[in-house]
Amino acid sequence: MKSELLAVVIICAAANPLPAQTAWKTPKTPWGDPDLQGVWPSSSMLMTPLERDPKLGARNVLTDQEYRVKAMMSKVIKNGLEGATPSPRVNIGAGWADYGVPDRQASLVIDPPDGRIPPLTPEAQQREALRLSHYKVKHNAPDTWEDLTMWERCISLGVVGSVLPLVYNHGNQIVQSPGYVVFRNEMVHEARIIPVNGAKHIAPAIRQYMGDSIGHWEGSTLVVETTNFNGKAVIGMGGGFEGAGTLPTESLQITERFNRTDERTIAYRATIEDPNTWTKPWTIEFPLRKDDSYNTLYEYACHEGNIFMYDVLSGARAQEKPDEGAAAK
């Protein structure tokens, strides 16, 4: 118990809020752009929910006591998966989750100030109620692959979902060249090549899961505006897994801001706007932090071995068959 508490104290001491932005001068690339390059996992936010506990109101920083509980949860979870006893072999359970030092931030949503996603429009409420009622019935016994989420289908988590911390594959990488920034996400193997050279958006008729991103610099901050969405990628955790999140329309616009606040931190912000879905725009923000134990992204060729898809469809068909044993009695 003592060692557990000691670990929590150490974790508490190691966790830092976002550093003051004024103390940091962003380095430049050889061609003069702010240098954001590197691997920036979101692991430290794994234990931070998208929406804030209503009890916290407008407060988005946990108290010492609240943070101790969060850190304890994180440690127990990690030990539970990895096993408490050192082993000559690495524990396979570790293969199910990334870990990071938990953060004091109480929710990923920072605006509205209460950390809660704004209400849906009346039309979106009807639309989503219909979608979710179908999902509730079908997601564990699907008639077709189309009853499953874009994540389960290995298609995409979309612009926001690809960055949100979610169990594993939290890696993000930024690579720059003159006129372009590449933002790569490990989860479902995404890479956006973002022009920062004054390029215009593609034609409105072209619609894509990841939309079309155009960037520009505001001081040392990269601002990326993405449009041309196809309205098929849920905004929320896990690409709609277990009914989480909301399906937007093609009117969706996302504005991201990447502000490197120190050598090892980028403050990532995304404002989500779709007047056909939410009654007002809302914003998430969280730090992407360098992690010496997470400095490589591996390929996630998700469909390679998506045996789940075969199993779940054949499993649903098997469940539909009458119980032969019972029928014989």
Add this chain to the structure above:
Amino acid sequence: MKSTRSTFLIASLTLAIAQAHHSFEAEFDIKKPVALHGIVTQMEWINPHAWIHIDVKGDDGKVVSWMVETGSPNILLRRGFTKKSLEPGTEIIVQGYRAKNGQNKANGGKVTFKDGRSLFLGGSNPDDPDKNRTGSR
């Protein structure tokens, strides 16, 4: 007290990690737990989840091949799990749940080696198959 709290928290976690790409309930049957004692023939390093292949000898002496689901190869590798970590010929016992389609596939919950060392296999099952185990083992 510690045991109760730890068990609760770990159970909460396993619910959380059920969000590991897909739903446990969609693929596996919580009403059909299995305990497989067999020999590793292959560890298949594929996305989104790696699979362990084992040969299981039944009471009648007949050998049946099973597949056991694990986590993502990306994280297995990141945690230091290599192709040598579970080599063919290793004798293991796997506790998990059988696939709903009735095939010889299971979601791995825990692996025990011949010498008694035990490992979580992770798995997307929503419970800890060995809830009484806490601390050292």
